[in-house]
Amino acid sequence: MAPDPERESFGRRTPLRIALAAAIVVLAFAIFSPTLHAPWMWDDVLDITRNALLRSAGGLWRIWFHPAGLYDYYPLKFTVQWLQWHAFGNDTLGYHVTNIALHATSALLFWRILRQLGVRHGWIGAFLFCVHPLGVQSVAWINELKNTLSLPLFLGSFVCYLRFDASRRTVDYVFALALFAAALLCKTSVVLYPVVLLVFAWWRHGRIDRPTLMGTLPFAVLAVGLGAVTWWFQRHVAIAHADAFTPIGGPVARVLCAGTAAVFYLAKIGWPTALMPIYPQWPVTAWWAWLAWPALAAVAAICWCRRETWGRHALFGFATYLLLVLPVLGLISISSQRFSWVLDHLAYAPMLGILGLAAALLSAGIERRASNVRAAAIATFAGATALLAALAHGHALDFRSEAALWTENTRRNPQAWLAWFSLAKHEQEAKDYAAAERDYAAAIAARADYADAYYNLGNLRRETGRAAEAIQAYRQAIRFDDTLSPAHANLAVLLAQAGQLDAAIAESQRAVSLEPEYTEAHYNLGSLLIRAGRPADAVREFDATLRLDPQYPAAENNYAIALASTGHLAEAIDHYRRAAAAAPGDATIRNNLGAALRALHKNEEALVEFTAATKLRPDYTNAWLNLGTTYAILGHGNEALDALQHAAAASPQLPEPHLALSALWRSAGNADRSRQEYEIARQLRPSLPAWGK
Numbered sequence: 001m002a003p004d005p006e007r008e009s010f011g012r013r014t015p016l017r018i019a020l021a022a023a024i025v026v027l028a029f030a031i032f033s034p035t036l037h038a039p040w041m042w043d044d045v046l047d048i049t050r051n052a053l054l055r056s057a058g059g060l061w062r063i064w065f066h067p068a069g070l071y072d073y074y075p076l077k078f079t080v081q082w083l084q085w086h087a088f089g090n091d092t093l094g095y096h097v098t099n100i101a102l103h104a105t106s107a108l109l110f111w112r113i114l115r116q117l118g119v120r121h122g123w124i125g126a127f128l129f130c131v132h133p134l135g136v137q138s139v140a141w142i143n144e145l146k147n148t149l150s151l152p153l154f155l156g157s158f159v160c161y162l163r164f165d166a167s168r169r170t171v172d173y174v175f176a177l178a179l180f181a182a183a184l185l186c187k188t189s190v191v192l193y194p195v196v197l198l199v200f201a202w203w204r205h206g207r208i209d210r211p212t213l214m215g216t217l218p219f220a221v222l223a224v225g226l227g228a229v230t231w232w233f234q235r236h237v238a239i240a241h242a243d244a245f246t247p248i249g250g251p252v253a254r255v256l257c258a259g260t261a262a263v264f265y266l267a268k269i270g271w272p273t274a275l276m277p278i279y280p281q282w283p284v285t286a287w288w289a290w291l292a293w294p295a296l297a298a299v300a301a302i303c304w305c306r307r308e309t310w311g312r313h314a315l316f317g318f319a320t321y322l323l324l325v326l327p328v329l330g331l332i333s334i335s336s337q338r339f340s341w342v343l344d345h346l347a348y349a350p351m352l353g354i355l356g357l358a359a360a361l362l363s364a365g366i367e368r369r370a371s372n373v374r375a376a377a378i379a380t381f382a383g384a385t386a387l388l389a390a391l392a393h394g395h396a397l398d399f400r401s402e403a404a405l406w407t408e409n410t411r412r413n414p415q416a417w418l419a420w421f422s423l424a425k426h427e428q429e430a431k432d433y434a435a436a437e438r439d440y441a442a443a444i445a446a447r448a449d450y451a452d453a454y455y456n457l458g459n460l461r462r463e464t465g466r467a468a469e470a471i472q473a474y475r476q477a478i479r480f481d482d483t484l485s486p487a488h489a490n491l492a493v494l495l496a497q498a499g500q501l502d503a504a505i506a507e508s509q510r511a512v513s514l515e516p517e518y519t520e521a522h523y524n525l526g527s528l529l530i531r532a533g534r535p536a537d538a539v540r541e542f543d544a545t546l547r548l549d550p551q552y553p554a555a556e557n558n559y560a561i562a563l564a565s566t567g568h569l570a571e572a573i574d575h576y577r578r579a580a581a582a583a584p585g586d587a588t589i590r591n592n593l594g595a596a597l598r599a600l601h602k603n604e605e606a607l608v609e610f611t612a613a614t615k616l617r618p619d620y621t622n623a624w625l626n627l628g629t630t631y632a633i634l635g636h637g638n639e640a641l642d643a644l645q646h647a648a649a650a651s652p653q654l655p656e657p658h659l660a661l662s663a664l665w666r667s668a669g670n671a672d673r674s675r676q677e678y679e680i681a682r683q684l685r686p687s688l689p690a691w692g693k
Helices: 015-031 044-049 059-065 075-088 093-116 123-131 133-140 142-167 170-184 193-205 210-241 251-270 287-305 310-328 351-367 371-398 402-412 417-429 433-446 451-463 467-480 485-497 501-514 519-531 535-548 553-565 569-582 587-599 603-616 621-633 637-650 656-667 671-684
Strands: none
Touching: 015 093, 015 123, 015 371, 044 075, 044 142, 059 075, 075 093, 075 142, 093 123, 093 133, 093 142, 093 351, 123 351, 123 371, 133 142, 133 251, 133 371, 142 170, 142 193, 170 210, 193 210, 193 310, 251 287, 251 310, 251 351, 287 310, 310 351, 351 371, 371 402, 402 417, 417 433, 417 451, 433 451, 451 467, 451 485, 467 485, 485 501, 485 519, 501 519, 519 535, 519 553, 535 553, 553 569, 553 587, 569 587, 587 603, 587 621, 603 621, 621 637, 621 656, 637 656, 656 671
């Protein structure tokens, strides 16, 4: 693989090359066409649709300089997603088109690199990468933008470095360094790129001299610095938030698992069938796991022994694969290890080392003069491309919907508790409660201590009106993960409904202590404290609620109730007015505001609020009753009578409107009508004393 002459560079746009490039792009979109309108799935919701940083104008600053709430520090990736959200919103088409276009771009850049490395028919590698099924997860899964965006930047860096190696121009070196930094800011799995550059130097020049070492030093500094940041986020954020994180084990187990994973990815590159999001977790210390590293070492040794001929090229490709896959093999804990030792998207960049070797071999075959060798190489390429494209398209069909993806995954791996959970969650959102409950049970059967599954099961039972069973599920969730604050919060609501007010308050307090910025938990606790006759304590919780979410009309309303109960009527009115402004269609708030105004003897203003409440809800008995009582206070007898009669008609089973009517008739001097209304009230509430007593 001699260096490609400048006159043969990729930059020379011949019609054939343009046609081949267009074919690669068209093929990419054809393969991934089933995913173009695929919905959000897996952690897309967490990182994109529910990520407040992507929706706010100030989100860009926080993404780069205060990434609270993010599980990884990939600011360039999140910046692109910020732009995507503002361009596409909740429509997934634009996100999928972006991923496919970036994938095709990587294929074209791979072609260029192979040409620069001396592979005359470098387009072979571009086609193989474009259609390889192992890339489907990275392209079809929206949130794997970190892969599809990082790779072209990484490949662009290598293009520039190869140019620098040939020309020694500073500008090429600077571009190589800048693009590598950009790649790291999307995803740091390419952290060993500086070592790849050293292997390249050995491959091309036969040695690694001091200038080469010094030239890779800035790349190493970037890699170590941003790699350390990623490690910190994985260790203290991603894994810290992962439910019941299951480590692989001690150092020996980690080394064994890493070796087996490296062989696993090699096998999938060569024979990419039975692909799935979540693979079975094999026993990491099984006897055959001890063979992985010796086997890899044997391959490297054979290549080294043949380094004067084909072995040098094979070792370059094989070493590139190992160096790019090494950071994601599990030697250092990563959050995904709690459910699978391997994930397809982790091999997205590493497989280029092996595919490059395949492209070089096929290109050499096509260049051979022997017609039978040339024909065999062309047939092998055509057959492999067609087969891989068919497999990739079939795998892309799995990603057309969450139901399809997780159903297929659970069929192939019945012990994939996260797949069962994800399928059940999708079914619950689709209101298919029977199927969701069945699949939550399957998730729990696969993992008995699965707190999140119990929590979601509790939500399902709560939605279907099975409060007692929901309480049981929430208690199980808390038993396996006492830090699951939503389980405490939701349990509190059901306990309050069951009349267990003290227990409900205790659960709400636990939820708030676990998650001080849990807005709904503060609100629920405040509401419970009002019910318990502790309005002063409730004030504190509603204050916290509104500090976290200033646009929360129900919290403003309940805050006002608590303030009124503690005698702070003026403050209460202010909060009622804010609540009414935020929710102008809420009759309850207008009625409560009227009651507070009347308590301050602002009866004319109170009339306005009571009238508004009755217009918003014509069957609102309490508002009619308050309106009638206020009219009576102001001496407007006819209006009071009309309002109280509306109250009686709205709730014929309540005695209060009739008692108010009785008092109104008595004040008007009509004893007969007063007694008549009182007797109706006594029929509705026999415990009332007899008339006149």
